[in-house]
Amino acid sequence: MECSFCGAEIPKGTGKMFVTKRGVVYYFCSGKCEKNMLKLKRNPRKVKWTAAYRKEKEARLKLIEKDKAKVKEEEKKEKVKEAKEEREKKDKKGKEESKKTEKK
Known part of the structure; x- marks a missing residue:
């Protein structure tokens, strides 16, 4: 019991x-x-020394960790996307400059 x-x-x-x-x-x-x-x-869920509080706190921490992981993943995707865009811009500029030098 x-x-x-x-x-x-x-x-x-x-x-x-x-x-x-x-x-x-x-x-x-x-x-x-x-x-x-x-x-x-x-309420046992609001008293820190009870098992119900510990269980609820553990669940909250897991959610927070998942949210942090999602945010980090999204930031990483954004950085990769920005890096790709910068490379594409540099490639376009390089091609345009090479075309100008060929015309002269």
């Missing part, structure tokens, strides 16, 4: 079980978790 708030494993013979009027069952490993959930009404 694991804690409904922090996600920690609850050893047998310890912890508390809380049943709401609606019939929802919560298991708590400590008074700290019980107080945060029931009295302070905190």
